[in-house]
Amino acid sequence: xxxxxxxxKEKQExxxxxxxxAGRYYVPDVDIxxxxxxxxxxADMPGVEPDKVSVELDDGTLTIQGxxxxxxxxxxxxxYSEYRVGNFLRRFxxxxxxxxxxxxxxxxLVDGVLEVHVPKSExxxxxxxxxNAG
Amino acid sequence: xxxxxxxxVEGLMRLQGELDRFFGKPLIDLGLTGxxxxxxxxxxxxxxxxxxRAEVPGIKAEQIRLQVEPGRLTVAGERAGGGxxxxxxxxxxxxxxxxxxxxxxxxxxxxxxxxxxxRNGLLTVRIPRQAAAKPRHIEIRPA
Numbered sequence: 001x002x003x004x005x006x007x008x009k010e011k012q013e014x015x016x017x018x019x020x021x022a023g024r025y026y027v028p029d030v031d032i033x034x035x036x037x038x039x040x041x042x043a044d045m046p047g048v049e050p051d052k053v054s055v056e057l058d059d060g061t062l063t064i065q066g067x068x069x070x071x072x073x074x075x076x077x078x079x080y081s082e083y084r085v086g087n088f089l090r091r092f093x094x095x096x097x098x099x100x101x102x103x104x105x106x107x108x109l110v111d112g113v114l115e116v117h118v119p120k121s122e123x124x125x126x127x128x129x130x131x132n133a134g
Numbered sequence: 135x136x137x138x139x140x141x142x143v144e145g146l147m148r149l150q151g152e153l154d155r156f157f158g159k160p161l162i163d164l165g166l167t168g169x170x171x172x173x174x175x176x177x178x179x180x181x182x183x184x185x186x187r188a189e190v191p192g193i194k195a196e197q198i199r200l201q202v203e204p205g206r207l208t209v210a211g212e213r214a215g216g217g218x219x220x221x222x223x224x225x226x227x228x229x230x231x232x233x234x235x236x237x238x239x240x241x242x243x244x245x246x247x248x249x250x251x252x253r254n255g256l257l258t259v260r261i262p263r264q265a266a267a268k269p270r271h272i273e274i275r276p277a
Contacts, residue, residue, distance in 0.1 A: 004231040006172040023146045029228045033221030046189035046255030070145045076178035076185055080161035081153040082169035112191035112255015
């Protein structure tokens with residue numbers, strides 16, 4: 001049972017090649033884990049509506065994007081700021097991407113967290129190798 | 135200046151510019167001196183209210199305790215670790231744990247009628263101004 005405290009983190013801007021669309025892009029924090037079924041990814045994208053995310057697996061690169069909603073800011077005037085607001089973007093190289101079933105990638109956005117499952121294709125699932133005694 | 139635009143790209147850039155102007159500057163009235171406690175806050179005004187906003191991804195409304203009283207606002211809660219068991223992690227950046235932050239509030243706010251919502255990982259607290267504190271239009275009687 002964790003009793004540690006959450007610490008504040010500053011958003012990092014995306015480095016490297018630029019996007020076509022103007023405006024700053026930020027790198028979402030992720031947890032990426034793997035089990036026998038495949039990859040499981042969670043990315044923090046607060047302020048993004050569920051229909052404004054995209055997940056692509058293309059040529060060994062997994063790209064996750066989220067467009068932040070401006071609707072919560074209508075009629076408001078800023079007077080103080082501790083965190084930046086912007087769209088989210090992050091890319092990962094997926095080694096041996098042929099092991100994953102591109103057709104069955106699943107993604108959903110819950111409470112500003114993007115959850116992605118990249119399942120392994122049946123043939124690629126790890127097989128326990130019996131160790132013969134002798 | 136209201137932050138709304140028909141073009142989402144322009145609207146976002148204007149919002150970013152607005153926030154840039156205030157980033158790193160203290161807000162003495164609320165005792166806010168910088169981003170040193172979770173959750174980080176952005177503060178906005180509306181003609182009728184003060185609006186305090188925090189990013190709380192992965193934290194549901196039920197996991198947040200929000201307390202508002204004259205002169206003070208406290209937001210506390212916990213983010214659960216979550217995720218499946220038996221995962222082997224490549225990256226672990228998101229963190230879990232408890233949080234509790236208190237800020238001062240100006241005295242001209244009607245804290246009894248504060249409201250809050252938590253949607254898509256964004257907590258928004260609206261504290262209306264007291265009726266007497268709002269600018270009143272005064273009729274000028276003709277001579």
